[in-house]
Amino acid sequence: MAPPLRNGREPEDCWSRIGDAGDGSCSELAKFIRCRNCPVHAKAAADLLDRALAPEYRREWTEHFAQAKKPAAPAKISSVLFRIQSEWLALPTQVFQEIAENRLIHSVPHRRQGVVLGLANIRGELLICACLGRLLGLQSPAQPENLRATGHRLLVVRWDADRFVFPVDEVQGIHRFQAQELREPPTSTARANPAYTKGIFLWRQQSVGFLHPERLFAALNRNLAL
Amino acid sequence: MNDVLFLLFRLGNDRYAIEARRVIEVIPLLELKQWPQAPKGVAGIFNYRGRPVPAVDLCELTQGRPARALLSTRIIVVNHPDARGAQHVLGLVAEHATEMLRKNIGDFVDTGLKDGPTRRLGPTCMDAHGAIQWVDEKRLISEPISDLLFSNSAQLLDAPY
Numbered sequence: 001m002a003p004p005l006r007n008g009r010e011p012e013d014c015w016s017r018i019g020d021a022g023d024g025s026c027s028e029l030a031k032f033i034r035c036r037n038c039p040v041h042a043k044a045a046a047d048l049l050d051r052a053l054a055p056e057y058r059r060e061w062t063e064h065f066a067q068a069k070k071p072a073a074p075a076k077i078s079s080v081l082f083r084i085q086s087e088w089l090a091l092p093t094q095v096f097q098e099i100a101e102n103r104l105i106h107s108v109p110h111r112r113q114g115v116v117l118g119l120a121n122i123r124g125e126l127l128i129c130a131c132l133g134r135l136l137g138l139q140s141p142a143q144p145e146n147l148r149a150t151g152h153r154l155l156v157v158r159w160d161a162d163r164f165v166f167p168v169d170e171v172q173g174i175h176r177f178q179a180q181e182l183r184e185p186p187t188s189t190a191r192a193n194p195a196y197t198k199g200i201f202l203w204r205q206q207s208v209g210f211l212h213p214e215r216l217f218a219a220l221n222r223n224l225a226l
Numbered sequence: 227m228n229d230v231l232f233l234l235f236r237l238g239n240d241r242y243a244i245e246a247r248r249v250i251e252v253i254p255l256l257e258l259k260q261w262p263q264a265p266k267g268v269a270g271i272f273n274y275r276g277r278p279v280p281a282v283d284l285c286e287l288t289q290g291r292p293a294r295a296l297l298s299t300r301i302i303v304v305n306h307p308d309a310r311g312a313q314h315v316l317g318l319v320a321e322h323a324t325e326m327l328r329k330n331i332g333d334f335v336d337t338g339l340k341d342g343p344t345r346r347l348g349p350t351c352m353d354a355h356g357a358i359q360w361v362d363e364k365r366l367i368s369e370p371i372s373d374l375l376f377s378n379s380a381q382l383l384d385a386p387y
Contacts, residue, residue: 046324049298053255058295062256066273 015041074179081172081208082155084133088208090175090201091157095213098122098156099171105129115223120165122156129154129165130220137193159217175208177201182210228331233302234358235320238289242320242361243327250303250315252323255295265371269293269319274303280375281317287366293319300324304363306372314376318363327358334360 015035018026032038079090080099105118106126120129132138155166182199196219198212232243233252258270258281267287271278281301285293293299300323306316334349348360364372 046298046322049296049324051297053295053297053299058255058257061254062272065253065256065275067275069275 012044076176076178077182078174078176079210080155081175081203082153082168083170083172084136084138084168087133087136087138088172088203088206089132089136090208090210091155091213091216093174095157095159096155097158097163100154100156100165102152102154102167105167115220117167120154122154122165127156127163127165128224129167130223132166132168135193135216135219135223136196159213162217162221164217164220175203177203185209229328230331232327232329232358232360233323234325234327235284235300235302236322237284237320241356241358243329243358244302244304244318244361244363246326248304250305253301253303253317254297255293255299255301255319265374267367267371268375272301272317274315274317277315279303279315279317281319282363282367282371282375283319284363284366285319285321293321296321298322298324306363308372308376312376316363316375327353329358 014022014026015038016022018024019035019038019041020029021035026035028038028040029035035041078093080093080096081088081090083089100122103120105120107118108116115130115132115135117129117131119126153168153171155168155171157164157166181201183201185194185197185200196212196216197209199210200207201210202208231246233246233249234241234243236242256272258272260270261268261280264270267282267284269281269283269286269292271280273279283293285291299319299321301317301319302323303315303317306314308314329351333351335351336349348362348365350357350359352358367375
């Protein structure tokens with residue numbers, strides 16, 4: 001509990017009797033409309049500071065100001081977390097246009113082995129549906145692919161003028177993290193191709209690969225012909 | 227147009243204003259390391275983000291009694307240029323350092339009164355609660371004190387808190 005005021009009195013709380021938290025009969029209300037605009041209220045707030053300084057309070061702040069000032073945390077990076085097989089991955093939130101329900105993917109003749117799975121109808125527009133797992137080396141190209149794709153959600157992403165659709169197994173949602181949380185991808189252990197990974201961050205004790213959108217989309221464009 | 231933001235504080239019953247742009251930070255009244263044989267008005271030294279900074283008790287300087295140890299008594303950390311133009315950091319212990327005020331410079335008028343044999347009272351403005359005097363701590367802290375504060379403070383804080 002806060003120590004008592006120096007003069008031993010608690011401030012008179014007229015606002016809860018006749019003010020806007022009470023019956024509203026105070027004549028000053030016509031002028032100030034709300035009690036918080038009234039100088040009586042302001043004075044009561046200032047009087048709360050008229051209390052004795054507790055020795056622990058003084059010591060705590062003395063220790064606090066003896067430390068170097070920490071600069072404010074930089075803006076957080078926003079990303080969308082998703083899973084392909086057992087691998088958790090993330091892309092910057094800005095590249096996402098939509099997270100759509102899974103739907104039939106129309107196959108393209110002679111395009112069964114590469115990263116292109118086919119075409120998906122997104123709001124009446126046919127977009128190229130690519131297999132991110134194959135591009136990153138998470139899935140072997142030889143693995144027989146169901147045309148409904150393995151995923152439960154389709155990520156609709158846009159980079160510059162290119163729009164693509166990726167099926168994924170699970171979408172966790174938006175996750176924010178600080179730039180310093182991002183660590184170098186461990187080249188030996190990462191299952192996803194480290195060339196496309198900007199870094200690794202921890203999320204619920206799992207390491208998540210934060211993908212490099214620029215490299216990823218450049219590689220997708222290169223692989224369309226395969 | 228010429229509105230200036232001020233930080234208000236009290237010395238005794240009178241209200242004073244210091245220009246907010248000179249203020250680095252307003253912090254609670256910390257534990258001050260006492261300074262043996264310090265001149266009157268020097269409250270001590272505190273560790274301000276790793277550097278020793280002297281604190282001057284404006285209350286003691288002008289009222290002859292130390293500032294009361296209340297939550298509303300605070301240390302106003304200011305940039306303090308000395309007579310030679312070097313910049314220092316100085317703590318001013320002041321009571322009721324809890325309010326800000328935006329005021330036009332033109333509202334402050336010179337009273338023509340003197341508060342010492344050579345110095346004049348600072349410009350003063352009036353509001354609903356009375357007079358507010360625009361104060362510059364350099365006028366309150368005499369040069370010998372200022373010299374003493376900034377020639378010695380570095381050696382005095384040998385041990386951290």
